[in-house]
Amino acid sequence: MAGRFAYEKRRKYPHMIGEDVPVWERFIDAFPEWFESVDYDWRVGEGVAPAVDLGEPYKRMSKALSQKRIDVVGWNGDAPTIVEVKDRAGLSAVGQVLGYRDLWRREFRYLGDPAVLLVCGRVTRDDEMVMEAEGIPVEVV
Secondary structure, rough: OOOOOEOOOOOOOEEEOHHHHHHHHHHHHHHOOOOEEEEEEEEOOOOOOOOOOOOHHHHHHHHHHHOEEEEEEEEEEOEEEEEEEEEEHHOOOOOOOOHHHHHHHHHOHHOOOEEEEEEEEEHHHHHHHHHOOOOOOOOOO
16 A cells, blocks of 8 residues: 655645654655655544534544544555654653554554554663564664
């Protein structure tokens, strides 16, 4: 499957804001051939339903706003990679990446088992050790 966007710098990245944008752009500059295409703001998980029945449009909106959101799904042919982008990566990023992978496996199994990747500007040696132990590749840019 191909992503909706070319793997290149853009004026705006859906859902990506603040300190994460320059980190992602440094990654693109450093590794211009890493992906063939990408998707941004990929939603996973069930989200939450409104407490009361407000009708279908509100149910859909409530679900969309409360779902987990993967920063980037990179594609090489049909092989997906879940990418979490952080200025400073810590243990919370480990939970995000592993959680996103499990939710993907539940909901998008038909798209293939995803690899994971953490792209960051900074990471401590302690956090990097945990990421390595969990099998999460880290690229510091």
